[in-house]
Amino acid sequence: MFTIDLNGTPYHTEEDMNLLDFLRDEMKVTSLKNGCSEGACGACMVLMDGKATRACLLTLAKLSNKKITTVEGLSESEKEAYTWAFAEAGAVQCGFCIPGMIISAKALLDKKPDPGAWEIKEAIRGNVCRCTGYVKIERAISLAAEVLRGEMQIKASAHGGVGTRLPRIDAREKVLGTGQYVDDMFLNDMLYGAVLRAKYPRALVKSVDVSAARAYPGVEAVLTAEDVPGERYWGFISKDWPVLVGVGEETHYIGDALALVAARSKKIAREALALIRVDYEELEPVTTAAFALSDGAPRIHSKGNLLSTTRINRGNPVKALAEAKYSVTQTYHTPFTEQAFLEPESALAVPQGEGGLTVYVGSQSVYEDQHGIMSILGLPSEKVRVVSKLVGGAFGGKEDLSVQHHAALLAMHTGKPVKLTLSRQESIRVHPKRHAMEIEITTACDEAGRLTALIARITADTGAYASLGAPVLQRACTHVGGPYHVPNADITGWAVYTNNPPSGAFRGFGVPQVCFACETNMDLLAEKLGISAWEIRYRNALEPGMTMATGQMAGPDTAFKETLLAVKDIYQTSNFAGIACSIKNTGLGVGVPDTGRVKIAIRNSKVIVLTSAACVGQGLATILIQVVSEGTGLPPEKFEVGAPDTFLTPDAGTTTASRQTLFTGEAARQAARQLARDMEQFSLAQLEGKEYLGEYTGQTDPLDSEKPNPVNHVAFSYATQVVLLDNQGEVKKVIAAHDVGSAINPMAVEGQIEGGIAMGLGYALREQFPLEKGIPTVRFGNLGIFRSTDMPEVEVILIGKNRSSLAYGAKGVGEIATIPTAPAVASAYHRYDGRVRFCLPLADTPYK
Ligand code: FES
């Protein structure tokens, strides 16, 4: 018999088990989260006799006479203090880390009610946040401390429409852990799914014997490739990814699925997996793009090993290079990196009605999920409803199907609800990464330092499946020229299949890699010219009406030079300052259909905002409320925002390409205009039941357009970041000047930039994703993610001169925040020790 004192109440259990499993699965205490199960993330933090402790590392046997406290056990005044402080400071994004943060904060404040800044950092060092960069979390803990000391009253927060620092509407449920992520759902009769993954990245599957697993007590279904009723391959653009690898086929990477199990408990499901016998013929994996493209390399897919090629040619780069006064040619290497969103993938599929299903997901698009599931199950759209729960971070890694289709298959076969949640290690193996790239780049200029030619060759390792590899490569090619006027360009890129884990979307979408190359070359060119790294950028900066390497003209909203001017003094007066700039498109562009949609419904005199656009942590619901509030004059408390749901909300496309604030924001503005017109004559009560649909489609030209100045994207954001090193070579401050157009919510924009910088610093200094013959050798704890004590001071400068009425002048910010950080850090080390570094993460820094 084991006894646990949980939030002041004793509970007894016969079986010794892991504390995290006990609390979540048995007690349904779901404020604490399972982010890794290995003591590395802090999402499971509880107080054990007042000390912040990771529940995943404890078993019940170790807890006799110990008091366990979770967020549910906080006093009402503590709950109010933390909720207000985290909302007021803008400290909540995806929210998955937040209850764990609150526990660590409480452990600190109970002992030290008035902590210093460093003590706060140290208190949350064990809690990873992949979204916020910790800046606003630390501020929130400090605010909460003031409230709890009685030195500050909880007061009304900012209120209103566009441009205000309106606190997020989902802050309370994320702070107190009452909001539901998929894995927090439990249904009667629910089964647990598990997936048998490939043993080798490349092997011929000769047989799969599931008979022992099927006969195992508690197992309700074991499925193989033969059990897929619809299309067995899926993919956004190329349908090359098998739902399950069949007998007689080759595995393509270590995350391939071979069999699915549904069982009455997680434990039984895991035990059943171990009973499945697969006979493989192991084959040598193709693990580099160079080998994949070499003569005689094994063909990974029947069409060959080249997924896509992108070419951009403008002007006469050969002549321009021959006539250039200075040129720099270098080759750069960037690694795979892992999104490391804090919430591992989870889906719950529930049979509904006559052969239908509802699938609860935490992904980047409920409609993309629905289309995938429909084709795999062979069902029409009215039989597949996909509903989003909270999404615990995504960063591009939750665009592809990972668990949704497998849970749906198991639910359809068993007729029962099936939840499938990946372990952290499985998540690391399965979802697409940031592409590793090799970039050879020549940058040339005239005597005055004006760029004359750019020649680039980009090779991207796109791994086992297409995913979004082709558009990622395209964005790398369109952005390798940077935010500069480039009159002559010759750019070619190749996305190459290997047997490594797939590469796909990841914040920046191919641009962080090429920005590192482009910007380091700019520094080297400045050296040859004898001018500063700031000066060469300023001389070449895009201004309205100038053309980019693609031929697109910079629009009137372009405020790139303003970002450079904002950091000029700090850059020029600091010893070890590095600088880098970037440009990033908003929206899919290049002629791809791209539409945001919002429906406003009046119900019970409330304004309900409905859209399928996913909030993956960026705070979209709050942004939409601000837009509609601005357009109608109604106060924010009049609004509610519905969850994305393919049966209830209009299709607003995927949360990707920094597009939702502009595209869905503009759709919301249009819907609000219709409502505002009606409100001139009628009260909300009189409009009861009315609905207003807003829709915005961006019109763009394809990349191969014949137009001299095509419009490949509807908007671009710009940024300049300066990184300052101290005398020991540690990063002491990052100053980030961003042209975001017009900030709908400056607090949310700052949060995106601070979080992006934390990710960019990790990319620059520590993060990598080592593979041994195609097999990842990392765990969550050694991915190299920045923790609170690693973070330097961050100063955000928001610049915008966008007077466009489109979404009140907003431009994307989600991705660009991460892009220039790594080259700015490289630039700083160049000034610090005189060495130029051509690979990420940077060598010989105090961070390795
Ligand atoms: S789940 Fe316990 S530390 Fe990550």
Ligand code: FES
């Ligand atoms: S808000 Fe911290 S991980 Fe998302």
